[in-house]
Each structure stands twice: as structure tokens, then as C-alpha cells.
Amino acid sequence: MDLFSNEKQHLILPNAELIYIPKAFNQSEADDFYHRINNETNWRHDDITVFGKTYKQPRLTALFGDSDQPYGYSNIVMHPKPFTSTLQEIKSKVETLSQVHFNTLLINLYRDGNDSNGWHADNEKELGKNPIIASVSFGEARPFHFKHRTLKNERYKLNLEHGSLLVMKGEMQHFWLHQIAKTKKEIKPRINLTFRNVKQV
Numbered sequence: 183m184d185l186f187s188n189e190k191q192h193l194i195l196p197n198a199e200l201i202y203i204p205k206a207f208n209q210s211e212a213d214d215f216y217h218r219i220n221n222e223t224n225w226r227h228d229d230i231t232v233f234g235k236t237y238k239q240p241r242l243t244a245l246f247g248d249s250d251q252p253y254g255y256s257n258i259v260m261h262p263k264p265f266t267s268t269l270q271e272i273k274s275k276v277e278t279l280s281q282v283h284f285n286t287l288l289i290n291l292y293r294d295g296n297d298s299n300g301w302h303a304d305n306e307k308e309l310g311k312n313p314i315i316a317s318v319s320f321g322e323a324r325p326f327h328f329k330h331r332t333l334k335n336e337r338y339k340l341n342l343e344h345g346s347l348l349v350m351k352g353e354m355q356h357f358w359l360h361q362i363a364k365t366k367k368e369i370k371p372r373i374n375l376t377f378r379n380v381k382q383v
Contacts, residue, residue, distance in 0.1 A: 196336055197353040198351075200351070206347035207272075212344050215268065219269070219320065219375075225244055229258075230257070247285055248286070279347060279349075282316065284316065285380060288378070290376070292362065302360070303359055315377070317342070317377075318346070318374070324369075325362070326339070
């Protein structure tokens with residue numbers, strides 16, 4: 183089920199709260215940030231272990247932060263680089279729009295339709311209880327699928343547009359899963375920035 187129109191939307195679902203702003207960054211801002219991030223980022227291509235099998239992650243990544251606090255998932259441990267001036271610009275606007283301060287940023291580069299992110303939740307212990315995640319998309323629009331862990335009828339799709347901001351709040355990371363699925367369509371790259379707060383554990 184598609185939920186959002188082209189205007190800012192505030193949606194409350196069982197165990198979740200979402201805010202979607204499709205044009206948080208205008209066309210020229212989004213174009214400029216896409217190219218700057220792509221040119222300035224030292225991308226990683228890590229091995230990932232899922233259900234005992236290890237393979238190359240189907241996307242490229244980079245981690246930035248205010249401190250040297252590491253962040254780990256799927257047997258990958260990443261140590262953040264300092265925020266660049268480009269990323270600070272984006273972070274400042276995201277914090278103004280969301281009214282939340284963030285200290286860490288994970289960036290994913292989806293090079294084409296073969297790159298993906300399987301069903302998961304951002305529920306690592308370093309993120310604490312009920313983490314707020316702010317997700318910015320630049321480049322090719324990709325469908326964001328999310329489903330409730332136990333309420334089988336609570337399943338939705340949202341097209342994350344170039345320059346959009348999605349804020350996930352409440353208990354969402356504990357009760358919902360989300361993914362960016364593979365597609366056989368010929369599509370251009372997408373850069374996704376997920377701002378979060380990583381805590382000392």
C-alpha cells in the first residue's frame with residue numbers, strides 16, 4: 183500500500199511514527215549534494231555475514247561521526263570519519279527539519295538495481311531504545327518497503343525521491359522491518375544518508 187502524497191506527511195502507525203518530506207532539498211540542491219558526496223566519499227565494499235554465509239555487501243558504504251565511537255552491524259565494525267563540510271550542511275538542515283540532533287551518519291551507495299538492503303531493522307544496541315533515524319535520498323528514486331513484524335496486514339511501500347527526507351520514530355525499529363529490494367529495471371545510482379545517534383555501550 184502506498185501512503186504518501188507529494189506534500190509533507192505525518193503518519194502514525196501501530197508501534198511507529200513516520201514523517202516524509204518529498205522535497206526537503208530542492209532539485210538544484212539535491213543534484214549538487216549528490217555529485218559532491220559521490221566525489222568526496224571514500225567508499226567501502228565490506229564483506230557481510232548473514233545466516234553464516236559471507237559475501238560482498240550489495241552496496242558501498244561510508245560512516246561519519248562527531249566522535250570515534252564505532253558502529254557495527256552484521257559482523258561489520260565501522261569507525262567514523264569526521265563530517266565533511268558538505269555533510270555538515272545536510273546534517274544542519276536535517277536537524278532543523280526533524281528537530282533532532284544526530285551524531286553519526288551511515289551512507290549507502292546503491293550503484294544500480296542489483297544493489298539492495300534486505301529486510302532489517304536499525305535496532306543495534308548502540309542506537310538505544312526507540313532510536314530516531316533520518317533518511318535522506320539523492321539520485322534515483324527507490325521503493326522503501328516496510329512491514330510490521332507481527333501484524334501481517336501492516337505492510338507498505340514508499341518511493342524515496344531525489345531530495346527527500348524520511349524520519350522514522352517511536353518503536354518502529356523494534357516492531358518493523360524495512361528494505362530496499364533488488365530490481366531488474368535499468369536504473370541510475372542512488373545515495374542514501376541515514377542520520378542516527380550512536381551511544382556508548
